[in-house]
Amino acid sequence: MSQLFTPVQIGRYTLPNRLVMAPMTRSRSDDDGVPSDLVVTYYAQRAGAGLIISEGVFPSAMGKGYVRTPGIATDAQVAVWKKVTEAVHAKGGRIFMQVMHCGRISHPSLLPNEAQPVAPSAIKPAGQTWTGSGMQAFVTxxxxxxxxxxxxxxxxxxxxxxxxxxxxDGVELHAASGYLPEQFLSSASNQRQDQYGGSVENRARFVLEVLAAMVAEAGGDRVGIKISPEMNFNDIVDANPQETYSYLVEQLHGFNLAYLHVALFGAKVDYHALLRPRFNGAYLMGSGLDQQSAEAALANGRADATVFGGAFLANPDLPERFRQGSPLNTPDKNTFYSPGPQGYTDYPLLSGLSAN
Ligand SMILES: Cc1cc2nc3c(=O)[nH]c(=O)nc-3n(C[C@H](O)[C@H](O)[C@H](O)COP(=O)(O)O)c2cc1C
Structure with missing residues (x-):
């Protein structure tokens, strides 16, 4: 029997299905971090998800790390996000905002007054970033x-x-993908000598204090956290990820969070098996799932809900397609971060019509 289309409790919400839309940066905002009206259409088109998690949104101008990404720091940004949430709610959906501070995965050209990016320690990540005027090396x-x-x-x-x-409806702390919270968590990027560095207790302190602040505002039942142990991205390395993430997840208990969202990318350890029993809220499994593997994860009790990225990006009516066993559109990588509606709001529905 299909589990995907059974209701599930996530914090204070009962979702009508277990299909969650993954947070995905789509770079359709202006240089001031204000989402365009296309963003309203894009999320409304995907309101059939049990829960939408928004793209990463910077909490302050210093948290920005990519061109044309949105913020939630100014009234102008809030005004357009209001339109987004109203449009999603009008179609019966629910949406959490992913709060994403990029820390060192940024570039002076993206920051106020060409500021130097901030991080736990002055350690330059290997690699380059797209700045709007081509690829440029990360800075220290x-x-x-x-x-x-x-x-x-x-x-x-x-x-x-x-x-x-x-x-x-709630917020997700982005503590994955090598951004600021994971820079604190991970031993190679955090060489601090004070209470935020060194032992696993100290490296986890920043994430736990951020969560405490978010929970103080929203209540634990409207806060989730995303982690990706061993994700080999943005030059993030931890010497002992099993210890780090076991400790972190055990410390989440007191917050009574809505969910723990774990996306694995080629990890050598089965972190779902390791972490799920250590967590006391809903467990969201992400990355590389299709309908069959999602059903299996739910049936085996490995997850409470399943998270889809590329499939939701390219299929605004993904739940309906799964229900009917219909073929899926393929995501077009060339338009992931390009401006405009192409590859954003124009993916066709099952009917063959554009969702626009
Ligand atoms: C275009 C694109 C942008 C993404 N941006 C984000 C992001 O802003 N925040 C985040 O946590 N993950 C981001 N991800 C990762 C997804 O949330 C998800 O973990 C990943 O796509 C794996 O799921 P999938 O195999 O179902 O696509 C992005 C993925 C894609 C394809």
């Missing part, structure tokens, strides 16, 4: 002072408050 970031760390945590608090003001 500036280590945050203790006062500044408190300020960044407050930025997450304010982002949560503004997300709720904008009508989001």
């Amino acid at each position: 970031p500036r280590a945050l002072s203790l006062d500044e760390i408190a300020g960044v945590i407050d930025d997450y608090r304010m982002a949560t408050r503004r997300a709720l003001e904008a009508g989001f």
Whole structure:
């Protein structure tokens, strides 16, 4: 029997199905981080998901890491997000905002007054980033002072408050993919000598303090966290990820979070088996799933809900396609981050019509 189309409790919400849309950066906002009206259409088209998790949204201008990504730091940004949440709700959907501070995975050309990106430690990540004027090498970031760390945590608090003001049903902390929270968590990018570095307890402190701030605003039942142990991306390396993530997840108990979202990319360890029993809320499994493997994960009790990225990007009516066993559109990588409606709001529905 299909489990995908049975209801599931995620925090304070009962989702009508277990198909969650993954957070996906789509770069359809302006240079001030204000989403375009296309963004409203895009999310409304996908309201059939049990839950939409928005693209990564920066909590402060210093958290931006990519061109044309959106923020939740100004009134103008909040105003368009309001339109997004209203459109999703009007179609019966639910949407959480993913709050994403990129830390050192940024570039001065993307930051206020050409600022140096910030990080736990002044360690330059290997690699390059797309800056709008071509690929450029990452720069050496500036280590945050203790006062500044408190300020960044407050930025997450304010982002949560503004997300709720904008009508989001909850927020997800992006603690994966080598961005600021994972830079604190991971031993290679965090060489601090103070209470935020060294032992696993200290490296996890930033993530836990950020979560505490988000939970203080929204309540644990409207907050989730995404992690990707061993994700080999953005030059993030931890010496002992099994220990780090076991510890982190055990510390989440007191928050009574809505969910833990784990996306694995070629990890050598079965972190779903390791982490799920350590968590006391809904468990969201992501990455590389298709209908069959999602059903199997649900049937085997390995997950409470399943997260789809590329498939939702290319199929606004993904739940309907799964219900009918219909073929899927293929995601077009060339238009993942390009401006405009092409490859964004024009993927065809089952009827053959564009979702527009
Ligand atoms: C275009 C694109 C943008 C993405 N942007 C984000 C992001 O902003 N935040 C995030 O946590 N993951 C991001 N991801 C990763 C997805 O959330 C998801 O983990 C990944 O696509 C694996 O799931 P899939 O195999 O179902 O696509 C992105 C993925 C894609 C394809």
